[in-house]
Amino acid sequence: MTSPPARPPEGRPLKNPFRESTVAQLEAFDDSTQIGTGPTGAGVHIPGRTSAWLTEHIEAYLGHRGEPETRGRAIALVGEFGLGKSHLAREATRLLRKHVPPLPLWVISQPSIDMRTVYQERLTSPRDDFDAFVDFKQAITDFYADVTAEILGEDDTDRFGADRGAFLEGLRARRLDPQKIVQAFNLDEERIQHRLRRHLRGVTAHRTFAVALAQLFNRPFENDVWNWLSGGEPVAHLRERGIREPIRSIQQVFDALAVFSLVYGKSGRPYALVLDELDKTTEWPEQDRAVFINAFEMLVERYVNQGGLLLFCARPELWGRLPLSLHERVLPLWLDSWGPAETDRLIAGHVHRADRTPGAGPDGAPFAEPALREIVLQSDGVPRQILQICEGAWDQAVRREAGAREDRRPRPGPPREIGLTDVHAALRSAHGKRDMAEVAHRLQHVLAPRQWWHHMPPVSVRSLSAPREGGEPRWVQVTRRTWIALLPVPSVLAQDDVHGIQRFVDRVRSVLAPENVEILVIVNGHACREMRNRVAEHCGTVPLVFDDPRFESMLIDGVRSLIERLRANGRNAVLGEVRDQLETITTQQAMLADRIDAVDHAVNHPRLPPPTPGPLTSDPRVPPPVREPFRQAQAALDRLLEDGVGPRPRLGPAVPGAEGARAALPRRATTEQTTLQAMGALLYARRLVEAFREAITHWWEAGGDADGRNAQGLFTVCRSFEISVEVLPRVDTGESGPGARAGGGVEEVLTGLAEQVWFALRDGFSAEPGGAAR
Numbered sequence: 105m106t107s108p109p110a111r112p113p114e115g116r117p118l119k120n121p122f123r124e125s126t127v128a129q130l131e132a133f134d135d136s137t138q139i140g141t142g143p144t145g146a147g148v149h150i151p152g153r154t155s156a157w158l159t160e161h162i163e164a165y166l167g168h169r170g171e172p173e174t175r176g177r178a179i180a181l182v183g184e185f186g187l188g189k190s191h192l193a194r195e196a197t198r199l200l201r202k203h204v205p206p207l208p209l210w211v212i213s214q215p216s217i218d219m220r221t222v223y224q225e226r227l228t229s230p231r232d233d234f235d236a237f238v239d240f241k242q243a244i245t246d247f248y249a250d251v252t253a254e255i256l257g258e259d260d261t262d263r264f265g266a267d268r269g270a271f272l273e274g275l276r277a278r279r280l281d282p283q284k285i286v287q288a289f290n291l292d293e294e295r296i297q298h299r300l301r302r303h304l305r306g307v308t309a310h311r312t313f314a315v316a317l318a319q320l321f322n323r324p325f326e327n328d329v330w331n332w333l334s335g336g337e338p339v340a341h342l343r344e345r346g347i348r349e350p351i352r353s354i355q356q357v358f359d360a361l362a363v364f365s366l367v368y369g370k371s372g373r374p375y376a377l378v379l380d381e382l383d384k385t386t387e388w389p390e391q392d393r394a395v396f397i398n399a400f401e402m403l404v405e406r407y408v409n410q411g412g413l414l415l416f417c418a419r420p421e422l423w424g425r426l427p428l429s430l431h432e433r434v435l436p437l438w439l440d441s442w443g444p445a446e447t448d449r450l451i452a453g454h455v456h457r458a459d460r461t462p463g464a465g466p467d468g469a470p471f472a473e474p475a476l477r478e479i480v481l482q483s484d485g486v487p488r489q490i491l492q493i494c495e496g497a498w499d500q501a502v503r504r505e506a507g508a509r510e511d512r513r514p515r516p517g518p519p520r521e522i523g524l525t526d527v528h529a530a531l532r533s534a535h536g537k538r539d540m541a542e543v544a545h546r547l548q549h550v551l552a553p554r555q556w557w558h559h560m561p562p563v564s565v566r567s568l569s570a571p572r573e574g575g576e577p578r579w580v581q582v583t584r585r586t587w588i589a590l591l592p593v594p595s596v597l598a599q600d601d602v603h604g605i606q607r608f609v610d611r612v613r614s615v616l617a618p619e620n621v622e623i624l625v626i627v628n629g630h631a632c633r634e635m636r637n638r639v640a641e642h643c644g645t646v647p648l649v650f651d652d653p654r655f656e657s658m659l660i661d662g663v664r665s666l667i668e669r670l671r672a673n674g675r676n677a678v679l680g681e682v683r684d685q686l687e688t689i690t691t692q693q694a695m696l697a698d699r700i701d702a703v704d705h706a707v708n709h710p711r712l713p714p715p716t717p718g719p720l721t722s723d724p725r726v727p728p729p730v731r732e733p734f735r736q737a738q739a740a741l742d743r744l745l746e747d748g749v750g751p752r753p754r755l756g757p758a759v760p761g762a763e764g765a766r767a768a769l770p771r772r773a774t775t776e777q778t779t780l781q782a783m784g785a786l787l788y789a790r791r792l793v794e795a796f797r798e799a800i801t802h803w804w805e806a807g808g809d810a811d812g813r814n815a816q817g818l819f820t821v822c823r824s825f826e827i828s829v830e831v832l833p834r835v836d837t838g839e840s841g842p843g844a845r846a847g848g849g850v851e852e853v854l855t856g857l858a859e860q861v862w863f864a865l866r867d868g869f870s871a872e873p874g875g876a877a878r
Contacts, residue, residue, distance in 0.1 A: 120502075121454045122495035148453035150446055154181075154439050155192055161435070162196055165374065165413050166203055172372040175411040178404045178430075182423045183439030186488030189417035192439070193380050196415055200376050207374045210361065214381035217392050220352030223360070224335035243371040244320060245282065249275045250370060252282040255291060312347045313363045319345070333360070354392065358399035362406045369410030376413040377403075383419050401427055408433050441485025448476060450487060451494055455518070470501070474524045482531060482597065482632045496530025497522050528597050535630040535651065536595055540575035543592045543628050543650055547578050550656050551590075556580045556663055562587060564615045571604035575628070580663060586620045586670040588663060595629030596647070602635060606642045619673045622666040626650055626659075702752075726797060727804045729864040734797050737857040741790045744850065749782040749835060785833045789850050792832075793857065796825045800861060815866060822862045829854040 149155075161179055168175040181189040200209050216222050253275040274280035285291070316332060319325045319342070328339045338347040351360050361377065368375040382400075385393050407414040418426075423436065442450070451471055471479070475497065483489035501519035504526065551557045560566075561579045570577055575592030582588060589612060593605060609623050625639055625647035640646045645666065648658050726734060753773035799821045807813030835850045 120495055120498045121457055122491050122498060148450060148457070149191070149195055150450050150453065152442075152446060154437050155195065157437050158192055158196055159199065161437075162199055162413070166200075166207075168374075172369065172411040173409065175374065176369075176408040176413070178408055178414040178416075178434040180423060180434045180436045181415070181417045181439065182420055182436045184419060184486070186486040187439040187441070188487050189439060190380050191487075193378055193415060193417055197378055200378075200413075203374070207376065208364070208368055209375070210364075210377045212377075212379045214384045215379065215396065216384070217354070217388055219354045219357040220335060220350065223351060223357045243367045243373060244317065246278060246371040247367050248317070248320075249278060249280070249282040252285055252291070255295060256285070313359065315345050315347055316342075317363075354395050355399050358403050362403055365403070365406045365410050365412050369406075369412060372411070374411070374413065376415065377407065379414070379416040382416050383422050386422060397427065401430055404430060404433055442480075442487060442490070443485060444477065444480050447480050447483075447485070447490055450490060451476070451479075454491070454494070470519050471497075471522045472524070475522050475527050478524055478527045481634055482527065482630065484633045492534065493527060493530055496534050497526040500526040500529045500533070531597060531630045532595050536628070538628055538650065540592055540594075540628060543575055543626060544578070546650070546655075547590060547592075547626070547659075550659055551578070551580065551663070554660070561589075562616060565612055568608065568611050568615075571601075571608050574604075574608075575626075580667075582667050582670045583674065586674065587616060587622075588666050588670070589621060589623045590626055591623055592626045592628055592650075594627075596627055596631040596635045596639065599638075602638045602642075605639055609643055620670070622670060624648065624662055624666060725801045725805065727800065727865060730800060730861045733857055733860040733864070734793070737793055737853060738790075740853050741786065741793060741850075744835075745783075745786050745790065749779050749786070781833060782835045785835050786850065789829075789832060789835075789854060792825070792828055793854065796821070796857070796861075799824075800865075804865075818862065818865055822858050826855065826858045829858075 158179065158181070161177065165175060165177060181192055183189050197209065197211060200207065212222060253272050256272055256275070271280065271285060275282060275285065316329050320329045325341065328342060332338050332342060332347060332350065335351050337350050351357060365375065385396050388396070404414055406412070455470065471494075479490055479493050479497075483493055498519065501522040505519055548557060557578075557580070561568075561577065570591065571593055573594045577592075578590040580588040580590070591605070591608065593601070596602060596605070605625060612621055612623065622645060623643050624645050625643060627636075627647050628650045631639075631647060631649055636647050645662070648655060648662060652658065753775065755773055800818075803813070803817050803821055806817075829851060832851065832854075
């Protein structure tokens with residue numbers, strides 16, 4: 105962070121510290137200052153996780169102590185627009201510039217189809233910097249010395265004599281000048297070029313660079329070769345030797361960079377190339393883009409294999425489309441969105457550079473806490489958007505405070521406080537510049553040629569009003585009953601804006617039915633990720649931002665997707681109705697089949713009624729007056745037990761067998777718990793009747809004759825039977841049995857039995873006790 109500038113003159117407002125700080129650029133055309141060596145720019149560097157990783161890798165590269173060939177690495181800074189890729193590339197360049205001794209560094213701010221201009225004006229020419237020129241010439245000399253030593257080592261003549269070993273050792277130790285050895289022993293120039301081509305074969309197939317490197321040590325031609333290596337036109341004698349055109353095409357520029365990589369790699373020196381905005385190549389014609397990617401792929405391989413450092417910046421879409429070999433050789437460092445802590449430090453850093461007077465916000469910044477949280481939300485954590493919002497909010501606060509003064513002039517120094525309203529005003533001012541009429545015209549321009557334009561809404565929703573300050577909804581009719589509503593709205597900044605959209609969507613769906621309408625929101629302004637997600641959660645569609653460069657294609661794709669969704673809903677509705685009808689028919693068929701099976705079973709297996717007991721089968725001990733009531737009650741309970749409660753169980757095959765068909769499947773007879781309880785109650789009632797009959801018989805026999813029988817004992821037996829019947833579960837058979845009252849319940853059968861026994865036997869008493877009266 106740089107020292108803060110001097111405060112403004114008394115009475116003048118403080119300059120907006122966020123202005124001209126939102127864009128980091130590595131280098132422009134005709135720059136005379138190398139990136140990383142000039143004065144610090146307007147940006148504030150906030151160290152983060154990715155920047156720490158990048159610094160760690162660069163320091164590991166510069167401090168490598170192993171073999172030079174194992175030093176090489178390629179790093180990609182991958183992130184969305186505005187996350188700070190160029191800023192980190194600039195910081196990396198500054199770190200590389202600080203290395204001692206200085207290392208060769210090439211910087212390309214952005215690639216271009218006109219690579220000759222990039223090569224000449226964006227890349228530092230070896231002749232533009234004396235130290236770089238000396239270093240490059242020394243690297244060429246070392247490379248030339250190795251080539252000369254190889255030629256001497258393979259020479260089988262005796263012209264070197266006994267000093268041959270000393271010459272080889274001197275060349276490899278860099279103590280002898282290879283040019284003097286070539287001149288002293290008159291080594292063949294063609295042989296030197298052939299040896300150079302062998303070394304350059306893995307770098308470039310063109311022999312021009314081998315010729316140029318061979319001529320570089322020829323004093324009369326040295327300046328001409330340097331001029332050609334710097335992008336100039338070749339002179340006549342170079343044309344005669346095969347160098348007929350300057351370095352200007354994409355492939356030639358990358359070949360030159362690969363040759364420089366080979367030269368520095370052979371010398372064991374560290375060297376680096378920084379390439380920003382690789383995404384610019386996506387705008388090129390297909391052929392030029394393919395040539396660039398192929399040449400770039402080969403260059404990355406050379407840098408990794410020969411000990412260089414290559415750093416480039418790319419967005420996730422381009423990174424995903426790069427060849428697999430680059431993914432294998434390049435280390436990606438992903439940039440993430442910033443959180444509140446990094447945002448606070450970034451804002452405070454910019455404010456402190458311009459003014460150190462304590463303000464209302466944290467760390468002396470005049471931003472209020474709600475404003476800081478809103479900036480994090482509305483910027484999606486993108487540093488470039490954070491700075492843009494801060495710049496606009498600062499200006500809004502200055503104008504607001506000036507409007508509150510009597511003289512309408514800005515107060516000196518920074519604003520007293522930048523609040524939430526200033527942030528929203530800045531966003532609307534920056535993103536709400538287009539009129540809703542322009543949005544309507546653009547929608548018509550895109551939709552009408554595809555026959556998707558339907559200006560009039562459905563009759564049932566014509567009275568519905570759009571959200572506040574929103575445009576008139578545009579309707580696309582898919583079928584007779586299904587619609588797509590395109591709803592233009594201004595900036596969606598707060599939850600109230602989302603609620604307005606939700607109310608409109610709910611009203612439309614309540615009238616047209618949710619399965620018959622889809623709503624696509626068009627935001628004419630700003631909508632952060634959080635607000636877009638809230639709208640999408642309620643609408644079921646992701647809102648589109650009108651200022652997005654891909655708006656037209658996204659609109660067409662969105663309408664097509666919603667048309668297919670509505671048609672699929674229609675097909676699903678029809679299939680659902682057909683499925684319901686089939687289920688109803690299947691249920692009716694099953695019920696009919698069960699009834700047919702029941703009738704068939706009743707015909708083929710008729711139920712045999714139990715034999716009716718005659719007078720001789722009755723118990724002769726039972727008193728004669730009550731024998732018939734007991735017989736009728738017993739017969740009624742036997743019949744109820746025989747008929748049972750619920751459906752009658754059936755055993756046998758589940759599917760009737762047919763001749764030639766497979767064997768029928770067995771069927772399990774099932775029943776419900778309530779049915780089992782009812783059958784148990786019937787069985788207990790039958791046993792209760794038997795106990796009642798036995799008790800009456802004992803009472804009858806104990807008395808001997810009419811005078812000896814006690815009415816109180818009869819009452820006790822009958823009443824005991826009645827209160828025992830009262831606690832039985834109710835079993836309703838739906839019909840009346842012999843001796844039962846209307847209603848057909850078991851309770852009525854048993855209660856009637858008690859009454860019949862009491863009235864039949866009490867008439868034989870001469871006197872009835874008062875306690876037995878009923």
